[in-house]
Amino acid sequence: MKIHKEGHNILIRLSIILLVINAIVFGFLPSALIITGIISVILFLSVLQFFRNPTREIVIPDENVIYAPADGKIVVIEETKESEYFKDKRLQVSIFMSPTNVHVNRNPISGTVNYFKYHPGKYLVAWHPKSSTENERTTVVIDTGDAEILLRQIAGFMAKRIVNYLDVGEEVEQGTDMGFIKFGSRVDLFLPLDTEITVALGQKVKGNKTVIARLKQ
Numbered sequence: 278m279k280i281h282k283e284g285h286n287i288l289i290r291l292s293i294i295l296l297v298i299n300a301i302v303f304g305f306l307p308s309a310l311i312i313t314g315i316i317s318v319i320l321f322l323s324v325l326q327f328f329r330n331p332t333r334e335i336v337i338p339d340e341n342v343i344y345a346p347a348d349g350k351i352v353v354i355e356e357t358k359e360s361e362y363f364k365d366k367r368l369q370v371s372i373f374m375s376p377t378n379v380h381v382n383r384n385p386i387s388g389t390v391n392y393f394k395y396h397p398g399k400y401l402v403a404w405h406p407k408s409s410t411e412n413e414r415t416t417v418v419i420d421t422g423d424a425e426i427l428l429r430q431i432a433g434f435m436a437k438r439i440v441n442y443l444d445v446g447e448e449v450e451q452g453t454d455m456g457f458i459k460f461g462s463r464v465d466l467f468l469p470l471d472t473e474i475t476v477a478l479g480q481k482v483k484g485n486k487t488v489i490a491r492l493k494q
Contacts, residue, residue: 281381283440283457284328291324330381333485335452338387340421343472343490345482346385346428346455347464349374354478359467362392362418362427367467370474370489372482380458382441383484384419385466386426387451390443392418415441415456419449424492427467430458452485469493 280288295317302313335344353371358364374380396414413432418425430439441456443449458464466489468474473491476482482489 279330279332280325281328281330281457283459284324288321288325288328291321295321327376327380329379331379333383333452333483335485338451340387340423340451341492341494342488343385343426343466343468343492344383344452345372345476345484345487345489346466347372347374347380347382347482347484348378349464349482351476351478351480351482352463353465354474354476356470357467359427361394361416363425363467366470367427368470368472368474368490370466370468370476372464372466374458374462374464379484381454381484382428382430382456382458382464384449384451384453384455385428385489386419386421387449388419388421388426390417390445390447390449391420391425392416392427393441393443393445395439395441412462413439415439417441417443417455421492424469427465428455429465429467430456431463431465432458466490 299310299313299317303310349372351370352373353369355369356366357369359367394416415430417428430441432439438459439456443455468490469492471493475488475490
C-alpha cells in the first residue's frame, strides 16, 4: 500500500510514541502488555489507512470532463451564488470525505491556476451550511482556456490542517495531486451554469475515477 507523503512524519512520530508507551507498560505492568499492544496496532493501522494513496491514473485526459477531486459522498448539488471569486451564480457540487475515505485531493481538470487564497477560520462540522464560508479553507480557480472551475477545500470538525500544492500561474495536469486535508472534510466545486452534472445526491465517488460533470463544448 502506497502512503501519501503527508503521512510519513505523523506515522514515524506515532510509532515512536507507541513504542515508548509499550516499553513503559512492559517495565511496570507486564501483564497489560498484550492489551496495550493490540490497542497500539489498531491505532497505528487506523492512521495508516487514512494516509493511503492508491495509484489512479487518468488513461485518456479530457479537457471537457471534470473528474472527482476527492473520494467521498455527494452531499450538495445546487445552483448558488459564489461570492469570493465569480460573484455570480454557479453550479455547486460538494463531496464529503469521511475519516475512512482516501484524503488525497486531485486536480479535476487541466489548466492554469488563476487564483489561490487560504482562509483561516472555524471548524464547524463539514455539513453545516456555513462551513463553506466560515471554516478554514482554500480556494483555487483553474482556467481551462474555455471555462474557469473553482475548487474549495474545507476543513471540518476533525480536520485541523489543509495542504494545497498549487500556485497562481502554475499549469496543472488533470489527475495530479492538488492537496490533502488531514483527517477529513469536504471539497466544493463551482461550475458554469450550463455544465452537465453526471452524479446524484448521495452517490459515492472516487477521485480520478468518477466523472462529476461535463463542460459544454
